[in-house]
Amino acid sequence: MGKYYLNYLDELEAESIYILREVWAQFKNPVILFSGGKDSIVVTRLAQKAFYPLKVPFPLMHVDTGHNFPETIAFRDKLVKKLNTQLIVASVQESINQGRVLEEKGKNATRNSLQITTLLDVLEEKRIDCAIGGGRRDEEKSRAKERIFSHRDIFGQWDPKNQRPELWHLYNGAYQEGEHFRSFPISNWTELDIWNYIKREKIEIPSLYYAHKREVLWRNNSWIPFSKFLKIDNGEKVVSKKVRFRTLGDITITGGIESECDDINKIIQEVAAMRNTERGNRSDDKRSETAMEDRKKQGYF
Amino acid sequence: MIETNQLFRFTTAGSVDDGKSTLIGRLLYDSKSIFEDQLQAIEKTSSNKGFNGIDLALFTDGLKDEREQGITIDVAYRYFTTPKRKFIIADTPGHIQYTRNMVTGASTANAALILVDARHGVVEQTKRHSFIASLLNIPHIIVCINKMDLVDFDEKIYDELCNQFKEFSSKLLVQDIRFIPISALLGDNVVNRSEKMNWYQGAPLLHTLETMYIGSDTNRVDARFPVQNVLRPQRGEFMEYRGYTGKIESGVFRKGDEILVMPSGLTSKIKSIDMFEEALDIAIAPMSVALTLEDDIDVGRGDMIVRSNNKPEAVKEIVVMLCWLGNTPLNLKTRFNLQHTSNKQLAVIKEIIYKIDINTLERVEGDQELKMNDIAKVKISVARPIMVDTYRKNRNTGSIILVDTNSNETVAAGMIT
Ligand SMILES: Nc1nc2c(ncn2[C@@H]2O[C@H](COP(=O)(O)OP(=O)(O)OP(=O)(O)O)[C@@H](O)[C@H]2O)c(=O)[nH]1
Ligand SMILES: [Mg+2]
Numbered sequence: 095m096g097k098y099y100l101n102y103l104d105e106l107e108a109e110s111i112y113i114l115r116e117v118w119a120q121f122k123n124p125v126i127l128f129s130g131g132k133d134s135i136v137v138t139r140l141a142q143k144a145f146y147p148l149k150v151p152f153p154l155m156h157v158d159t160g161h162n163f164p165e166t167i168a169f170r171d172k173l174v175k176k177l178n179t180q181l182i183v184a185s186v187q188e189s190i191n192q193g194r195v196l197e198e199k200g201k202n203a204t205r206n207s208l209q210i211t212t213l214l215d216v217l218e219e220k221r222i223d224c225a226i227g228g229g230r231r232d233e234e235k236s237r238a239k240e241r242i243f244s245h246r247d248i249f250g251q252w253d254p255k256n257q258r259p260e261l262w263h264l265y266n267g268a269y270q271e272g273e274h275f276r277s278f279p280i281s282n283w284t285e286l287d288i289w290n291y292i293k294r295e296k297i298e299i300p301s302l303y304y305a306h307k308r309e310v311l312w313r314n315n316s317w318i319p320f321s322k323f324l325k326i327d328n329g330e331k332v333v334s335k336k337v338r339f340r341t342l343g344d345i346t347i348t349g350g351i352e353s354e355c356d357d358i359n360k361i362i363q364e365v366a367a368m369r370n371t372e373r374g375n376r377s378d379d380k381r382s383e384t385a386m387e388d389r390k391k392q393g394y395f
Numbered sequence: 396m397i398e399t400n401q402l403f404r405f406t407t408a409g410s411v412d413d414g415k416s417t418l419i420g421r422l423l424y425d426s427k428s429i430f431e432d433q434l435q436a437i438e439k440t441s442s443n444k445g446f447n448g449i450d451l452a453l454f455t456d457g458l459k460d461e462r463e464q465g466i467t468i469d470v471a472y473r474y475f476t477t478p479k480r481k482f483i484i485a486d487t488p489g490h491i492q493y494t495r496n497m498v499t500g501a502s503t504a505n506a507a508l509i510l511v512d513a514r515h516g517v518v519e520q521t522k523r524h525s526f527i528a529s530l531l532n533i534p535h536i537i538v539c540i541n542k543m544d545l546v547d548f549d550e551k552i553y554d555e556l557c558n559q560f561k562e563f564s565s566k567l568l569v570q571d572i573r574f575i576p577i578s579a580l581l582g583d584n585v586v587n588r589s590e591k592m593n594w595y596q597g598a599p600l601l602h603t604l605e606t607m608y609i610g611s612d613t614n615r616v617d618a619r620f621p622v623q624n625v626l627r628p629q630r631g632e633f634m635e636y637r638g639y640t641g642k643i644e645s646g647v648f649r650k651g652d653e654i655l656v657m658p659s660g661l662t663s664k665i666k667s668i669d670m671f672e673e674a675l676d677i678a679i680a681p682m683s684v685a686l687t688l689e690d691d692i693d694v695g696r697g698d699m700i701v702r703s704n705n706k707p708e709a710v711k712e713i714v715v716m717l718c719w720l721g722n723t724p725l726n727l728k729t730r731f732n733l734q735h736t737s738n739k740q741l742a743v744i745k746e747i748i749y750k751i752d753i754n755t756l757e758r759v760e761g762d763q764e765l766k767m768n769d770i771a772k773v774k775i776s777v778a779r780p781i782m783v784d785t786y787r788k789n790r791n792t793g794s795i796i797l798v799d800t801n802s803n804e805t806v807a808a809g810m811i812t
Contacts, residue, residue: 099610100682101400102481111683112642115623119696119737143671144640144683147633148626231472235457238471241499254458255468259495259720261502261808263642264734264796268803282483284474371430383440384459 103291106283110137111144112263113242113279117224118144118151120267121275124224125182127213127395128154130166131342132299133228135173136288137279139297141226142177152226153180157213157395159205159344160187161323166342169300184216201325204347210393214250217274224267224275227395232284234373236387242281248272250393276395285340285372289365293358303361305338305353316349340365340372403609404483406501408528409510410520411489414541416467418510418579418600419486420451425586426601428475429454451579455486468493470500479605489520494768495720498527498808502794505609506535508600510579513546517559523753525560526770529567530716530810532787534612536564536572537603544578548591566756568787575600613680614789618646619707620700621736621782621792626685638669638685639694644736644791646702648686649677653703656694658780662703663688680791697738699782699792707792709780714748714812715795716786717765717773721806725765731797731806733777741778742797748772772812786810 100108114137117124126141128134141150154174174181186205189195189212198204217225231238241257243265258266267275280288292299309320311330318324320332323346337350338361355361382388407415423429433454440462441450455471456462467488475482485500501507507528511521528536538560546552553576564572575584576595583589584599598606626638648654652665668675669685678684686700694700701707719725725744733742749758750771758772765771775795786793797807 099401099613100679102402103400105402105681108642108681108683112623115640115683116737119624145624145626146669146671146685147628147636147638149628232474235471238455238457238473239469255460257469257496258805259499259796259808260805261499261796262791262794263503264794266734266796266798266803266805268732268798270803282472282474286476369431371432383436387457387459 103287103294106280106287107140107143107291109263109282110140110279113265113277114141114144114226116265116267117226117277117279120265121224123220123222124152124226124277125155125222126150126152126226127228128156128170129228129342130156130170130300131228132288132292132303133230133280135297135299136283136291137226137228138173138177139295140279150177150179153182155182155184155216155222155225157184157209158186159209160185161205161321161344161346163300163302163319163342163345165300165302182216182220184212186212188212189215201327203325204344206344206347207389207394210250210389213395214393217250222274223269224277225395226277226279228280229278229395230283230285230288231281233371234386236384236390240278240281242278243267244276244278245269246274246276246393250274252390252393254387254391286362286365289358289362293362300342302339302342305336305356307334308337308350309333310335310337310350314349317352318347318349319345321345401480401609402483403480403506403604403607404485404504405506405508405604406485406504406533407487407508407510408497408501408524409489410512410515410518410524411466413489413510413512413521414579415489415508415510416452416455416486418508418539418541418577418585419473419484420454421579421582421585422601423454423473423475424451425582426475426477466490469496477601477605482604489524491520491523491768494523494527497524498531498718498720501528501531501533502808504531504533505612506537506604506607507533509536509538510541511538511556511560513540513542513552513556516556517563519754522563523768525564525567526751526753526756527718529569530718530770532790532810534570534609535607536569537600538572538574539600540574540576541579543576543583543592544581548576548583548589550592550594553595573597573603575603614645615680616646617705617707617784617789618648618652618702619644619784619789619792620648620686621738622694622696622698622700623737624696625694636687637691638687639700640683640685641700641737642683643678643680645680645789647677647679648702650675654688654700655703655706656692657699657701657706657782658709659693659698661692663690663692665689699736701782707782707784709782711777711780712745713775713777713781713783713795715773715775715809716812717771717807717809719765719767719769719771719807721799721804722767724767727763730800732800733775733781733795733797735781735783735795736792738781740781741800742775744773745776746774748774773809775809783811785812
């Protein structure tokens with residue numbers, strides 16, 4: 095190595111690894127929030143690198159809405175097996191069955207905000223003191239405001255107007271009994287950084303990110319995948335399209351884009367030329383101007 | 396020499412309403428870093444608020460309260476790339492109540508853009524932020540004289556304000572100060588050269604940011620490796636493996652280097668520098684690696700591995716410039732957890748040596764009260780030795796925070812002198 099500086103991907107990687115190692119040192123019982131999406135996959139990869147030759151010292155926790163892409167679940171199970179780590183499934187369906195939450199009604203019903211209760215219940219039950227998330231500051235305007243070690247009160251709430259100062263890379267993970275933390279190791283990565291990293295590290299991702307033929311219907315300006323959970327209106331037509339997904343979430347609200355990109359290089363090119371943000375396709379964020387902030391204040395990831 | 400693939404972090408600073416967020420919005424907008432759905436959302440919010448055109452500040456002021464009050468409350472981070480560089484922006488609040496959020500955003504910056512409203516000149520908050528920027532040793536400061544459109548793009552006013560700032564800043568330790576006359580609102584000298592200020596010969600802001608040399612901002616001399624964790628897999632081929640994880644805070648480590656572990660004083664040699672499945676011959680700051688040593692010696696979190704011929708001081712008493720960030724004033728009886736690198740030790744503030752008057756930058760002696768936003772030189776006692784360099788020499792091994800052991804709040808940030 096002749097050069098005396100790091101390129102940006104190396105620098106971002108070094109920062110994230112440092113953060114993960116701080117989480118391991120400062121908390122008793124951390125988990126990685128694993129959705130099966132590219133961001134949580136990258137976080138998991140970084141954890142692998144941070145602790146090698148130890149296996150990843152955090153369980154993966156999946157907040158399962160029950161409305162999954164089958165591909166995501168298959169991918170998740172395969173990865174858990176490969177890493178030989180523990181999987182914690184926090185099930186929204188169980189929360190519904192137990193009467194902890196009420197299912198939304200109507201055509202635009204989603205289980206998105208129900209996840210908050212499920213998540214907080216399981217964090218409390220398992221005494222998890224830090225949930226590591228794949229949130230990135232470039233994703234959304236309230237995420238742009240979040241600390242890397244982000245405090246949650248005993249109700250799991252985020253108080254954006256009263257965040258702890260966070261200087262240099264001295265992270266303060268101190269909490270009182272019952273409170274917890276979220277930590278965001280890839281805060282400073284952009285969508286394109288994620289893709290460049292996936293390419294560089296040859297990281298396996300769910301096939302859903304690549305263009306594939308799928309039954310979809312046009313709703314809220316994007317191609318919503320057809321599934322048994324979908325309530326279809328009279329006017330709506332299920333068609334077959336070549337699509338891919340920029341983010342993965344609940345199958346009922348994750349919109350795809352028409353695309354021919356079937357390999358990583360094409361995806362990177364497409365993402366670089368994109369004129370809309372990745373969350374532009376998610377109806378959970380479109381509900382109101384402050385939809386994400388409101389959910390986050392309540393304890394959403 | 397400019398590296399196209401290097402990260403460059405900068406922060407905004409200056410008094411409330413001087414146009415920091417508007418400037419960042421303008422920078423993003425004119426450099427075509429705004430996505431269409433973001434633009435549409437902002438157009439909608441702007442027109443709901445009765446704004447004429449788009450309110451550029453909304454690109455960073457993303458919280459509900461910020462939008463309602465029209466001010467920035469907490470730092471927003473934004474990212475953009477030009478063919479020359481990759482930028483991380485921290486847009487910070489100007490309001491005095493939120494100074495601690497400004498400090499948060501500024502602490503990691505390579506450069507600070509200090510905004511001055513051309514109509515109001517250098518005010519107390521400009522001074523406070525400039526002083527904080529100099530304390531934080533931000534290597535480059537760009538003073539943007541903003542709202543030039545409201546003073547007829549007058550060169551004389553610009554010159555006067557530059558002089559006003561220089562007079563104040565002559566008392567600060569800053570390596571590199573530049574001045575640019577801008578209009579964040581209209582875009583003059585932000586990305587594009589102003590047509591209304593032909594008298595200004597320098598480069599617009601973006602070009603300045605793209606070409607600023609930052610190679611010498613990192614300490615390449617003093618090898619410092621604070622240990623974060625110990626990796627002991629105790630299985631299979633790694634039965635005997637014992638790796639010490641950490642980030643190289645400064646300098647260079649090579650395989651085979653003679654090292655010293657502090658504070659124990661034990662010595663050994665670097666057996667390997669591991670980065671996942673790869674073994675490296677050399678590692679530089681700010682890489683995160685794992686080191687293994689030739690000898691089985693006692694090393695743990697909070698220890699620091701350094702090269703035998705260049706070591707920091709191991710001390711139980713430090714003198715720091717302290718920014719008090721807590722809502723409640725300092726109580727000299729309070730015990731703190733002092734965090735320094737990966738080291739956490741109990742600490743107390745022994746003495747307030749002097750406070751700084753922000754307006755005159757003069758020392759005020761005898762005042763023993765420290766309240767929010769005060770800056771003072773203090774003496775701190777730590778329960779066990781910490782391994783320090785001066786902040787001027789080394790940002791990473793010269794900085795501390797104080798965490799109140801009762802409230803768990805981060806109440807102060809300090810720079811070791
Ligand atoms: N005429 C004119 N108005 C400006 C200019 N820059 C900003 N403004 C206006 O000044 C007001 C404050 O701008 P902001 O960008 O919110 O100021 P700020 O420095 O970010 O304020 P805080 O973050 O709350 O400290 C807004 O109404 C802007 O439209 C400029 O160059 N010319
Ligand atoms: Mg602002």
